[in-house]
Amino acid sequence: MDTTGLYLAGMRQSPPLVHCITNYVAMNIMANVLLAVGASPAMVHAREEVADFAGLAQTLSVNIGTLDPAWAEAMVTAAGVMRANGRPWVLDPVGVGATRFRQEVCADLLKEKPTVIRGNASEILALAGAGAKGRGADAADPVEAAEDAARDLAQRTGAVVAVSGAVDYVTDGSAAYRVANGDALMPRVTALGCSLNGVIAAFLPGQPALQATVAALALYGLAGERAAQSAKGPGSFQTAFLDALAALTPETLTTGARVSRA
Numbered sequence: 001m002d003t004t005g006l007y008l009a010g011m012r013q014s015p016p017l018v019h020c021i022t023n024y025v026a027m028n029i030m031a032n033v034l035l036a037v038g039a040s041p042a043m044v045h046a047r048e049e050v051a052d053f054a055g056l057a058q059t060l061s062v063n064i065g066t067l068d069p070a071w072a073e074a075m076v077t078a079a080g081v082m083r084a085n086g087r088p089w090v091l092d093p094v095g096v097g098a099t100r101f102r103q104e105v106c107a108d109l110l111k112e113k114p115t116v117i118r119g120n121a122s123e124i125l126a127l128a129g130a131g132a133k134g135r136g137a138d139a140a141d142p143v144e145a146a147e148d149a150a151r152d153l154a155q156r157t158g159a160v161v162a163v164s165g166a167v168d169y170v171t172d173g174s175a176a177y178r179v180a181n182g183d184a185l186m187p188r189v190t191a192l193g194c195s196l197n198g199v200i201a202a203f204l205p206g207q208p209a210l211q212a213t214v215a216a217l218a219l220y221g222l223a224g225e226r227a228a229q230s231a232k233g234p235g236s237f238q239t240a241f242l243d244a245l246a247a248l249t250p251e252t253l254t255t256g257a258r259v260s261r262a
């Protein structure tokens with residue numbers, strides 16, 4: 001795809017307000033990642049204001065990482081507002097295979113029709129009901145093991161489904177792409193996957209969901225590759241990653257994206 005950079009250019013031209021209901025671990029890095037790419041993040045989850053805020057936002061990212069009942073209610077409410085307003089929203093089913101509570105909340109969230117579901121391979125396998133090895137927030141399955149589950153989940157839910165890992169896989173249930181950008185340091189920094197979902201959400205308004213998701217994944221992986229060139233380990237990688245996200249241009253994204261049809 002030689003148009004990848006256009007999605008970054010479009011997003012920066014009219015920076016979206018990205019409503020994030022995310023976990024305690026991800027809050028800071030996710031907001032910084034969104035600022036680095038050029039979007040405007042806001043972390044809002046109180047039940048007294050979540051519907052009003054969702055009404056103001058162009059796009060929403062929901063992440064069940066540090067779930068509790070009040071937050072779960074806020075997530076379903078916000079997703080319902082986006083759906084009613086015809087605006088996009090993205091689901092990160094963190095650790096969905098681990099507990100019944102997570103499975104029940106995800107079932108409620110799927111009723112609100114996410115535009116995109118992005119998780120690691122173990123999460124997508126678990127959400128699709130296909131069995132997974134992952135125990136918590138980290139993947140224990142390779143991306144390839146979740147590709148059939150991703151296609152099934154996309155067909156069943158109408159969402160674009162993205163499986164992140166060494167080579168990301170993205171499908172709308174019929175067409176599919178692989179994104180080979182990335183670096184092995186990325187899963188060694190917590191909440192980079194959570195933050196990626198914010199970037200996907202930022203790319204969605206007014207764009208075709210499959211192509212916008214591919215572009216967001218390529219941007220993210222390419223920034224990871226560039227950060228790894230100067231990083232000494234996970235700590236300095238995180239700082240270099242924010243700098244690389246901010247420095248990437250539409251032109252360098254189009255040139256560096258390693259996207260293929262699956």
Ligand SMILES: Nc1ncnc2c1ncn2[C@@H]1O[C@H](COP(=O)(O)OP(=O)(O)OP(=O)(O)O)[C@@H](O)[C@H]1O
Pocket residue numbers: 094119120121137138139164165166167168181182183184185186187189190191192193194195196217220221
């Ligand atoms: N082994 C790897 N090599 C290259 N890139 C990777 C690798 N593993 C993950 N990535 C990249 O890291 C980013 C985050 O994906 P990952 O699958 O680690 O998310 P996650 O498991 O949900 O993370 P978290 O829950 O900690 O936020 C994606 O851009 C993905 O392409």
Ligand SMILES: Cc1ncsc1CCO
Pocket residue numbers: 023025026065066094137190191194
């Ligand atoms: C480590 C961790 N625990 C709950 S959420 C989270 C962030 C990565 O998903």
Ligand SMILES: [Mg+2]
Pocket residue numbers: 092094119120137193194
């Ligand atoms: Mg995750």
